Amino acid sequence: MLQFDSKHVKNVVLLGHTGSGKTTLAEAMLFESGIINRRGTVEEKNTIADYTDIEHEKGKTLFSKLVNSKWKGYKINILDTPGYDDLSGEIISAMRVSECGVMLLNARMGVEVGTDIIWQYTDEFKLPVIFAVNQLDHEQADFDKTVAEAKAHFGNQLVIVQYPVNQGPNFNAVIDVLNMVMYQYPSDGGKPEKLPIPDAEKEKAKQLHQELIETIAANDERLMENYFEKGELNEDEMKLGLHHSLLKHEIFPVFCVSAKLNMGGGRLMGFIDNVCPSAYEMPPQLTIDNREIPCDDKAKTAIFIYKTVSEPHVGELSFFKVLSGTIKVGDELTNEETGQVEKIMQLFEMEGNKRIAVDELTAGDIGATLKLKNTHTNNTLHEKGFPISIQPIQFPSPTFSMAVEGTKKGEEEKLSAALHQLVEEDPSIIVEVSAELKQTIIHCQGELHMAVIKWKLENTHKLAVDFKKPKVAYRETIQAEAETTYRHKKQSGGAGQFGEISMKIFPITADTADPKGYPIRGKEEIDLPWGGKLIYYNCIVGGAIDARFHPSILKGVMEKMQEGPLTGSHVQDVGVLVYDGKMHAVDSNDLSFKIAGMMAFKENFVNANPQLLEPIHEVIIVTPDEITGGIMSAIQSHRSMVEGMDAEGHFTKIKALIPIAEMHEFMGTVRSLSQGRAKLNMEFSHYEKVPYEIQQEVIQSFKEDLVEV
Known part of the structure; x- marks a missing residue:
């Protein structure tokens, strides 16, 4: 088994909208490197990466997968990912352990929904990115239009390294303006023949070559000086400039591939080997206390768990990246989050669902192990005496329930x-x-x-x-005062039950004063677990009710507040005043006054102009500019209010307050309008009054549910 040091391990994540050809490209790369001897297809359900039953059923990638290839002295770990924002957790975790992204563009579709969304993540992580225009063999392929769209969306730092000579059904050749050569592929793909650039293409190739040089030089002061002195940069200088600019997320080279025909994958892997950064060149990983952990295979061992998969009849498979040192079979590592010592009994390289046993993996490499006792995604395992905990992957907040x-x-x-x-x-x-x-x-x-x-x-x-559809966590409160006298009396032979109380309730706010005209003997102010307050006043004089029964009255009130009279929702912001009552020397007890308190509160509540409150969420919607008007209309038609708008590149960021009761339908509307391109983030803001008509509908629905039960 070949061993690779940190400088010769490259981790690449394949990105792009669903259907852009990521899985097919991974298959071509594995075939070119000799890992497999036959290329599978998504249609035949026999690719290395898409191996789960649900992916075969749906015909698309739904989970990130790890495969690896060996190419000219380098190990390339390839992480294939889904193309849907719905599955962004899979995409983000794969990006977290990669040093370069290959963003695939469909030559007949241009920049698609998923591409826009995923680009935002690469920009956030400052991930080096290569663009690969795929499906150039399609009859509707349009390389120039695709690149123009990409530059419009992602900036002019996209720079062409290759362009197709004969895109369409006869596609088999590209001009490489970095090497200034034409690659012509055999009909079955594979290794191309290097040929001189045809006369008809020389002027275009020269122009793009010059643009490539100028873009590289503009991002590197030393190369800019060389360019001014010589009027040219040689191939090595250009590759060095591209390398440095990729590291800084400043230049994004564009390549040509036909993954289906196995054309261009080898050249792409060569560029990854020669130009793309390794883990040891990337900024050091940061611990939760902001210490830097450089990727050094001579340092103490630490690994980071980025993904966990449960395999039938096998158990949990933990995928990890070696942060530093070298992990070996038999090592004992401490989980910094749990304190559990884990013995590494097996180490694997992965080829989809195929596990290849290895003895060790070095810093920067990615692998998997089985049956860790108490280790989960986002945990850091480290050598004894080297306590570190890496900053966790920040998964996006949920948007659908x-x-x-x-x-x-x-x-x-x-x-x-x-x-x-x-x-x-x-x-x-x-x-x-x-x-x-x-x-x-x-x-x-x-x-x-x-x-x-x-x-x-x-x-x-x-x-x-x-x-x-989830129920809504409404709140109930009152808008007026009400008072009643309630007697609980029950006789069934022997000692009975008796408790009578006179109770007044009223709404309270932050500045509500104590009620006038009542002798307040005791006051209890309670911050409710679900929000809001209850203030309980004991205004009994003359011993009408013993003090020992007040906790029971309060308990009865609290029980009814947990399941309010209107919809069974929590009640908040109510003042309760007990000012009179009666008791019986024999029949009065705690249960009697608890029931009396509960029923008096219930009677009062329905007579105190009760009001239903609904949760309001602050929602941030990032939407393409061209559908902003439609999104604004959708907001206004869902009982919502726009709070602000800002430009964000080719997107508009809208901040709105939306009732959670409207979110389920609203999200469907937004998804339909934007074809999935709009992103939503939401968090609870506050409670507001429910409009009267809707309140009546909610109450009626609650009553009907009770009848069904």
Whole structure:
């Protein structure tokens, strides 16, 4: 087994909109490097990367995969990724452990939805990026239009390194303006023949060569001086300039490929080897306390877990990047987050679902291991005496939610275990068990993401499940005063139950003063766990009710506030004043006054102009400029309010306040209008009054649900 030092390991993530050809390109690269002897296809469901049943069923990549190739003395780890923003957790985790991205553009479609969205992540991470225009063999391929669109979206720092000579069904040749040569491919692809640039292409090639030189020189002061002195840069200087500019996320070279015909993959791998950075050249990883951890294979060993996969009959497979040192079979490493000492019993290089056992992996490399006891995604494992914890992957906040329940009795624990495993594999999923709503709610990145979750529950875990729109966590309050006297009396032989109280309730705000005209004997101000307040006043005089019964009255009030009279929602911001009552020497007890307190509060509440409050979220929508008007109309038609707008490149950022009750439908509208190009982020802002008509609908729906139960 070949061993590679840190300088000879390259980690490349394949990026782009779904259908741009990432998986097919990975297959071509593996074939060219001799890892496989036959190229599979997505259509035949036999590619190395897309091996799961659901990917075969859907015909698309849904999870990031790790494969590796060896090319001219280098090891290239290739991470194939999905092309949907719904699956951004898979994309981001793969980008986190890569030193270069290859962004594929479909030559017949140009810049697509996923490309725009993924570019924002590369820009955020300052990831070096190569563009590869793919599917140049298609009859509708248009290289120039695709590159023009890319420059319009991503800037003029895109620089052409290759362009096609004969795009379309007869595609088989490209002009390389870095090497100033034409590569002509055999009909079955593979290694091209190097030929002189045809006379008809010399002027265009020379012009693009000059543009490449000027772009490189403009980003490197020393090369700029050489260029002014000589009027030219040689090939080595150009490669050095490209290398430095890639590192700084300043230049983005454009290459030509036909992954389907196996044309261009070898040249791309050669460029990755010769020009793209290795992990040791990238900025050092930072710990959570902002210490730098350089990629040094001579340092103490530390690894970072970036992905976890549960494999049937095998257990959990932990994917990791070696941050520093060299990890070997038999090493004992400490998990900084859990304190658990993990013994590394096996190490693997990965080729999709095929595990290749190795004895060691060095700093910068990516691999996998099995059956770690208590280690999860985002954990750092380190050698004894080298305590570090790397800054975790920041997964995007969920934007889509559904309630899930099992349809078969007795499978509650099985469902709970399955959901736990889903979160273990994909931390961008959040599972909330809501005692308030009496629902288990899955929060994720979108409808496709939810469809994947549902498929796994039904097919992998063999569960019968039902998905529903989540209930809304309303709040109930009052807008007026009300008072009543309630008597609880029950006689059933022997000691009975008796408790009578006179109670007044009123709305409270931050500046509400104590009520006038009542002798306040005691006051208890309670910050409610769900927000808002309850203020309880004891205004009993003359011993009408013993002081020992007030905790029971308060307990009854609190129980009714947990499930309010209108919709069963939590009640907040109410003052309760108990000013009179009666008790019985024998029949009065804690239970009697608890029930009296509960029922008096309920009677008062429905007579105090009750008001339903709904949660409002602050939503940030980043949308392409051309559909901003449609998004604005959608906001206004969903009982929402625009708070502000800003330009952000070719996008508009809209800030709006939207009721959570409208979010489910609103997100579908936005997705439809933008064809998935708009991004949403949301977080809770505050509660607001529900309009009267909608309040009545919600109350009626609650009553109907009670009847059904």
